[in-house]
Amino acid sequence: MSTIGIVVLAVALAATAAAAWWQRTRNGAVRAVPDDDEEAGMAGSAAFERLGVRPADADLTVVQFSTAFCGPCRATKARLAQLQTTRPGLAVVQVDAESHLDEVRELDVRRTPTLFYLDRSGALVGRSSGAPRPDELTALVDAHAGVSG
């Protein structure tokens, strides 16, 4: 038995357990974007404009960054497409991250899928990294682009 091997194995098991817990609880959670970060907000809107995002055309515009090596991107894309069929106020823009690396850097996208949520005024109401949980995604969409009475 290798002592260093046993130590590394124990650390690896603990790290995996921590990562699995994080993945279960935090992955894909929608984070609010702080209002006071005005400079980043301005740079962001220029990047979105170059990507062809037109927030004024819909109640809520979701911008999804994906890569070819991303399994969860597919499922998220399908879920957004499904939500669109019943929520006409929702617009979705799909971005291939690899062919838009300048925007990826400007918006500080590190993982895929990363989603940005923009309201009709173009304000960023949130962002999420990793596949969002279906119920949270649906709730967010309904809060901004739900069928209103």
Added chain:
Amino acid sequence: MTAPSPHVDVRAPRFAAGLTSVVLAVALLTAGGWLVAAQALVFAVGALAGLRFSPYGLLFRTLVAPRLGPVREREPEAPPRFAQLVGLLFTVVGAAGYLLGAPALGAVATGLALVAALLNAATGFCLGCELYLTARRALPARTA
């Protein structure tokens, strides 16, 4: 990337990740450099030739899949195949560390590969796939 990528049974990469975890855990306990090298070879076949030719995939199709019932879901091959390449990088460093007289380096690199494999086996989460963009954006811009 324009050609449609082949699809694989989603359970196959999970099974392979589980088997990989066992192999790497045994390698850590025994400081088995050759075992890490063997795992690197398995990764190399999967990454370079495709998952169809991966020894673990073959094992899954012939021994495991017939006992599990029909395929319920398939996924594109590209993400799990990219994960094989990430695994290959870590296990090559791990095997080199063990076999060239740097056992601490060997153990740490093998441990990192183990975390990625075990996480994939336990939750289906592909660490290398999600962080691919982090690596890609560090390289010079080549905006199409």
